[in-house]
Amino acid sequence: MNDETPVRAKSAAPQPEPLLDTSGDSDEPAFSWLTPADADTNSGEEPRGDKLGGEEAGRDKAARQEPAAEGKTPQPETRAHRKAAEAAVETSAPGSNTAGRPGAASSAAASSADEPAGSPGSPVFKEPLPTSALHVRPPEEEVERRNAQRESAANAKPVAPRFMQVLLAIIYPFILLIVAVRAVTTPLFLWVEYNRPGFPGDGYGFSTDDRMTYGSYAVDYLLNWAGPRYLGDLVQRSGEKLFKDGEVSHMADVKAVILSTVGAGALLLLLALIAILYLRRRSTGGVRRGLFAGSIITLVLILGLGTLAALGWQQFFTEFHRVFFADGSWTFSLDDTLIRLFPSQFWIDAGIAIAGLVLLASLVTLVLTWPTRRRRGVAPEAREALAEQELVDQP
Incomplete structure (x- = not known):
């Protein structure tokens, strides 16, 4: 038997959690749609556009997660943002005409972000407000008719008590x-x-x-x-x-x-x-x-x-x-x-x-049952008002 006492290895420092987000991994078949269409897929070297696109996607996701970490509500990704990301990938791809021009990606992204919402190709659905019909005033005849009906209903007496x-x-x-x-x-x-x-x-x-x-x-x-x-x-x-x-x-x-x-x-x-x-x-x-x-x-x-x-x-x-x-x-x-x-x-x-x-x-x-003022429930102030009115009405 070996007299050497096995020495327990010290526990290594905690390893950082692996990055589970594979949105930047262009080798995965499930994310092949992220690969630019004009990338050089025949060459054995990984296209720069894939790397840059992954980096851009990572930065974009980090930017979206940053407000959530600060307690803010993350803004949804719009069509303009997606076009800006695609433009950045295209400009950084090999053989692109705009790869050598500095600021080309930023100008393309800005043009995509500034694209008006109502331009062709980007239809925007606007749901009408619930109170939009209140801004439309009906004709005066309709208003008078409704007021007359409302006043008639308020002044009408119930039928059952009269019956x-x-x-x-x-x-x-x-x-x-x-x-x-x-x-x-x-x-x-x-x-x-x-x-x-x-x-x-x-x-x-x-x-x-x-x-x-x-x-x-x-x-x-x-x-x-x-x-x-x-x-x-x-x-x-x-x-x-x-x-x-x-x-x-x-x-x-x-x-x-x-x-x-x-x-x-x-x-x-x-x-x-x-x-x-x-x-x-x-x-x-x-x-x-x-x-x-x-x-x-x-x-x-x-x-x-x-x-x-x-x-x-x-x-x-x-x-x-x-x-x-x-x-x-x-x-x-x-x-x-x-x-x-x-x-x-x-x-x-x-x-x-x-x-x-x-x-x-x-x-x-x-x-x-003679209808005197007291039996009719007329208040003293109302009685005085009626008496004054009767005096005024007398010639």
Whole structure:
């Protein structure tokens, strides 16, 4: 065995990293496109143009990498730069006419760099700016039309709130009328009528107590769900039927009209509540305006119908029955039970009571919804301005 202890070689100094950029290596086939076309490829000596071209390419790449090392953004290689590099290679190639002229490469590079971008052979695509259309002003007619449309859209009021106001104004009179009819169709109104002074008595023997008992049966039948037997099976003290078949049939027709009216009133009341809730959220003062218009419509209807009834009650009563009942089904003799319980004076008083209730409700609504400045939400400053304007407008 060798007693000599092997001496570990000292680590050599770190070698510099090899240059991996082979753009200047003209021997590589992948970079043959860098070799000038007019270079002397037949000679065994490497053309000067290749060396110079590699050196120029290395310097060009170093120049492009230098701004990146300093934190600057490298500029892209343009066509002018490429032409300048090719011109430098051509001037340095053997056999070139400009090889011996100093400054020829620089002049060629300068001419290539100074080549205008819009010259033939170097097309430049220019993308239009996004705001280029803003610099084109439309005709005055188009401007005026657009301004008019914009102003009209700004001043236009939504359709839904106005529709709800109109709906509430139309519904309100019918609701008041149905509620008044329902208030009259009660035993309380019968008691008031039969006991008030001046109400005509029954000439065929019904006392006030008899009228109140039999009349309450008739009123209850109009509002319950019982069949015609509810009235058809009633008998008098003598054992005779209280109501004839024709009277029972007419009361069944009246019941159908009353129940339909009450159902329609419930539906209209639901629609009115929906309109009120919608207007309270979407339209300031919309409920007030709708009820105010509805009260005016109610007053007009009541005054018109009251005038017709006052001018000819009998004709008014007849036309009213013809609207809802068939001819001949609602006419009876004076000794029939319906006529004895509900004489003509009863219907006159019922009409007056209905008209009075509707008139009172509409007047109260009119007063409560009168469009004063405070209810319209006019500010004190605006009120003063309106007052001053009114004073100015006065002659």
